[in-house]
Amino acid sequence: MGTTENKKLLQDIFDEMARGNTRAMSEAMADDFRWVVPGNWSWSGIWGPKSVALDELLRPLMAQLTDYRSDADLIIAEDDRVVVQARGYATTKRGDPYHQTYCYIFRVADGQLVEVVEHCDTALVERVLDAPVRTS
Numbered sequence: 001m002g003t004t005e006n007k008k009l010l011q012d013i014f015d016e017m018a019r020g021n022t023r024a025m026s027e028a029m030a031d032d033f034r035w036v037v038p039g040n041w042s043w044s045g046i047w048g049p050k051s052v053a054l055d056e057l058l059r060p061l062m063a064q065l066t067d068y069r070s071d072a073d074l075i076i077a078e079d080d081r082v083v084v085q086a087r088g089y090a091t092t093k094r095g096d097p098y099h100q101t102y103c104y105i106f107r108v109a110d111g112q113l114v115e116v117v118e119h120c121d122t123a124l125v126e127r128v129l130d131a132p133v134r135t136s
Contacts, residue, residue, distance in 0.1 A: 042131035
């Protein structure tokens with residue numbers, strides 16, 4: 001797949017996520033997918049393969065939120081990399097607003113997501129979410 005197809009893949013995923021279909025992202029992940037959260041804070045680390053990213057990062061996150069959706073503001077692609085600037089909208093189950101800003105850097109291979117590096121408002125995460133528990 002080329003740059004155009006990779007960009008369309010992410011546009012399609014975020015179009016679905018804007019409608020609340022959060023499974024669109026996980027369905028596009030390769031089995032060896034990894035989620036990278038840079039920095040030195042409670043959510044940072046490398047979460048992979050796909051089963052670990054889902055079980056230890058994404059499901060615990062979504063379990064804390066209601067009605068999550070994410071809208072892409074900007075999608076830029078070059079070769080196998082696709083950068084997505086997005087905004088997430090949800091409320092925590094405790095009632096806190098969770099309006100997040102993201103910059104994702106995706107790597108795509110053979111029509112599947114193989115990696116994402118996520119940058120976000122870490123202060124918001126630390127303030128309103130419980131940290132994930134790593135078991136692997």
